[in-house]
Amino acid sequence: MSRVDLPRRSAGAITDEGREQVLKLVEAAAQEYLKQIDGRRVWVPNPEGLLERFEGALPEAGTGAERAIQKLIDDALPAATNSIGPRFFHFVVGGVTPAALAADWFTSLVDQMSYAWAGSPLASRLEQISIRWLLDLFALPARWGGVLTTGATTGNLVCLAGARQWWGEQEGIDIGEEGLLRQPPVLAGGYLHPSAYKALAILGVGRARIQKLTAGDTGATDLPALERALQALGGRPSILIATAGDPNAGGFDPIEPMAELARKHNAWLHVDGAFGLFAACAPDLAHLVRGADGARSVSVDLHKWMNVPYDSGAAFIHDLRYLARAFHHQADYLPSTDDPHPNFGFLVPEMSRRARAFPVWATLQAYGRQGIRALIEGSVALAGRLAAHVEAAPDLELLAPHQLNVACFRYHPPGLDDEARLDELNTRIHERVVDDGRVYFGATRYAGRVAFRPTLVNWRTRAEDIDLLVSVVREIGARLCAEHV
Numbered sequence: 001m002s003r004v005d006l007p008r009r010s011a012g013a014i015t016d017e018g019r020e021q022v023l024k025l026v027e028a029a030a031q032e033y034l035k036q037i038d039g040r041r042v043w044v045p046n047p048e049g050l051l052e053r054f055e056g057a058l059p060e061a062g063t064g065a066e067r068a069i070q071k072l073i074d075d076a077l078p079a080a081t082n083s084i085g086p087r088f089f090h091f092v093v094g095g096v097t098p099a100a101l102a103a104d105w106f107t108s109l110v111d112q113m114s115y116a117w118a119g120s121p122l123a124s125r126l127e128q129i130s131i132r133w134l135l136d137l138f139a140l141p142a143r144w145g146g147v148l149t150t151g152a153t154t155g156n157l158v159c160l161a162g163a164r165q166w167w168g169e170q171e172g173i174d175i176g177e178e179g180l181l182r183q184p185p186v187l188a189g190g191y192l193h194p195s196a197y198k199a200l201a202i203l204g205v206g207r208a209r210i211q212k213l214t215a216g217d218t219g220a221t222d223l224p225a226l227e228r229a230l231q232a233l234g235g236r237p238s239i240l241i242a243t244a245g246d247p248n249a250g251g252f253d254p255i256e257p258m259a260e261l262a263r264k265h266n267a268w269l270h271v272d273g274a275f276g277l278f279a280a281c282a283p284d285l286a287h288l289v290r291g292a293d294g295a296r297s298v299s300v301d302l303h304k305w306m307n308v309p310y311d312s313g314a315a316f317i318h319d320l321r322y323l324a325r326a327f328h329h330q331a332d333y334l335p336s337t338d339d340p341h342p343n344f345g346f347l348v349p350e351m352s353r354r355a356r357a358f359p360v361w362a363t364l365q366a367y368g369r370q371g372i373r374a375l376i377e378g379s380v381a382l383a384g385r386l387a388a389h390v391e392a393a394p395d396l397e398l399l400a401p402h403q404l405n406v407a408c409f410r411y412h413p414p415g416l417d418d419e420a421r422l423d424e425l426n427t428r429i430h431e432r433v434v435d436d437g438r439v440y441f442g443a444t445r446y447a448g449r450v451a452f453r454p455t456l457v458n459w460r461t462r463a464e465d466i467d468l469l470v471s472v473v474r475e476i477g478a479r480l481c482a483e484h485v
């Protein structure tokens with residue numbers, strides 16, 4: 001056999017040297033960061049300046065793992081938005097629990113390719129168990145199936161791919177095989193989320209073709225109009241989308257009547273429950289999602305209210321075979337589609353997948369149903385505290401009734417009733433709040449008015465964080481008014 005000369009090892013070559021040291025570095029930095037997280041500014045001032053430290057050309061010879069990781073700790077950590085802390089109320093961003101963080105590290109440690117049983121029986125089984133536990137947690141039928149996703153956008157995409165496949169089969173077309181020969185009618189409640197438009201556009205359903213039935217200017221569903229639109233289809237199949245939890249003010253589409261309409265008029269009801277589905281975990285809130293078990297598919301985010309690190313979500317469906325047909329693919333080197341093992345890569349767009357089950361499983365194992373329920377009830381109680389503060393303050397105005405984990409309000413000092421000036425003032429307050437950095441929340445337009453929409457999902461948030469949010473808004477609002485803005 002001829003001798004093969006191996007290439008000489010170059011500087012920065014990948015070796016196991018320094019492994020112990022880099023893991024210790026990260027562990028020590030993590031402990032320090034987490035110790036300080038409650039007191040850190042939420043938004044880092046001048047992020048561009050901090051990020052300049054990363055400029056430069058691709059290194060020819062690498063620095064080695066230890067120096068690279070030390071640079072991340074020294075230069076990246078100060079630039080990170082402290083969104084895992086207790087006062088980040090923008091978007092709907094969860095924090096990270098100790099169990100989920102450790103399990104997420106574990107995910108990278110074993111780095112399982114979670115396409116099929118043949119790649120990782122461990123990841124496949126834990127995903128199967130996690131889905132079963134989640135169905136139980138959300139009071140969805142145990143006979144349903146599901147799959148983990150990167151979030152609710154892909155959850156919506158996966159579920160709507162199943163819905164599209166079903167619709168095609170009702171119309172005598174196998175869309176997975178033949179393509180989208182015609183457009184399915186898609187109807188939706190008033191809180192339809194932008195991610196659903198995105199998912200439908202990917203699936204070939206033009207955004208302009210979606211019929212959203214809204215009454216009034218806050219997003220509520222026009223149920224009679226929805227019924228008329230379904231009736232007009234004369235029993236032809238359609239796709240209907242309900243949203244549980246609107247990011248503006250926590251509104252819910254009327255899921256139970258929509259499920260009833262779907263049954264009556266041959267529609268596939270999909271429920272986007274990105275964060276609102278968690279209402280099912282608390283007995284006093286469960287009425288908000290009543291009827292979700294009568295849908296055919298439901299999506300949820302786990303990186304939001306379950307506080308699993310990004311990215312994590314799930315798609316649940318009454319019959320997995322629609323997903324298997326929508327995402328069907330085959331090659332001689334792949335497991336057969338008849339393989340009886342759980343092969344989750346058969347049910348989603350990706351083949352190679354991160355084993356997202358580890359932090360999901362660990363969260364449910366560590367905190368259980370009661371822990372999740374306490375988290376949900378705690379966030380809702382804190383949002384109630386915020387709404388009560390707003391109602392009691394003479395210079396704040398609650399814009400939407402509080403029912404879940406969002407309080408939608410604005411600064412409204414007595415005597416200032418010009419809507420354009422109020423919009424301008426609230427826009428300026430929001431900019432200053434962000435710069436101030438003590439708290440961080442998003443702004444929106446609600447019923448045409450510029451409004452704040454702090455959303456509570458982080459397990460670390462306490463009553464004092466809410467009280468601080470209120471005092472920061474009032475302090476900055478009063479200062480801007482004194483400056484005659």
Ligand SMILES: Cc1ncc(COP(=O)(O)O)c(C=O)c1O
Nearest residue numbers: 092151152153193195247274301
């Ligand atoms: C109702 C709803 N659906 C879908 C999404 C999109 O979720 P993700 O960002 O996890 O893709 C969100 C995000 O806020 C949401 O609130």
